[in-house]
Amino acid sequence: MSQTRDELALELKNHIIEYLNLLDMTPEDIKNDEELFGPDLGLDSIDSVELIVLLDREYGIKINNPTEGRKILIDVNTIVDYILANKK
């Protein structure tokens, strides 16, 4: 049975928490439309590299173009869209 969009979003949030070592956070603390690099989560440029590594390792997706990355790594929704469109 294929993974639903909600299941994928939950899995992605768990990976984000693990890869970025977001202390004391649960998937419920990250809203799907919350800006990852906004004031609440406060991620920075090193985290963007970590997210690119995450997509490569967990979903086999490589982001080589920085301009492309800025459009993908906006929030959980945009990343899920990209995974669904490109997952191998």
Add this chain to the structure above:
Amino acid sequence: MYITDLKCISAQETYSDKFIKGELNEIKEVTYLALEPNYLEFIPKGLLRRMGKAVRMGIGTGLPLVKAHNNIDGIIIGTANGGLEDCIKFLNQIVEYDEGTLTPTNFVQSTPNAIAGQLALMGGNHSYNITYTNGGTSFENTLLDALLLFEENNAQKLLVGGLEEISDYNYNIDFLANKYKIELISTTDLLQSTSKGTICGEGSNMFILEKEAVNYYAQVLDVEQITYPTQEDLKVILTQLLERQGLKLEDISSVMLGYNGDENHKSWYDFVGNELLPNTTLYTFKQFVGDYRTVSSFAVWLSAHILNESISTKHHFIIREKNNSSTSEKKYHLIYNHFDGVRHGFILLSN
């Protein structure tokens, strides 16, 4: 140079004043893990989540001192291994992901000088910044550097420290090399042990050192180190160290020795404590914090409190008490330590 402030994280409650007021933790584990404070009180969450244990402990002890003291002319850190756990994670990733996309955090955090660098960045201190990685005498080298900077009038106040973390990697490798005991042994029994090996410990000890001071914990007079010595070599370099200070062996009133329950290397401490300095009070310390390559920094932390008479539990560390015949108020206290019999260091303090 003078110790005017200090901070310590160890397997005991040394971050607060519980340990120096008499609260001793009885530990019976294969490793003596550090009791870490709540870092979130002074390290932003966004930075803390990237820090390995060595960096965390270094920032936890160093940053409060950097923030409490103005005009620090340099940050000098001694660590044999730095953030080794993160280093091994990074190396394993290179293999696991076939030299493909690698995460930068582990690499950034794993270099030994990440601690001094983070202290400079977080404390806004852009002065002299250096890290010594000289195995079992890394901390002795920080003191030597500080002494030279003061002597050449290149500094008035420095942050100096020594730290080490227990990583699975260094523990397993050193364990296979018979450096650590197989059996569980408690703090009470460690020094009476007749088996080989010791207990692996970890911790971070930081000091504010000033060229001149009125109020201070202790004065650091001199430091000396040697690699693969004979016992005669030890006697020669100790005599030279004392002569530089215009002192003789008989002037030393107390010695802190690095006895660690390892039958292999006990004879070094017996030689210094019983043959070179038989008429001194002897202190030990590793039964409470374990052994690691920069543990002489903990010996300095403890000695500073003993010399300053700010510790109520010093009888727990005394294995031989002698009433020194000298009526002088000036007391000379020597620290002698080695790691695995390879690198040996002397640190001379006074009150």
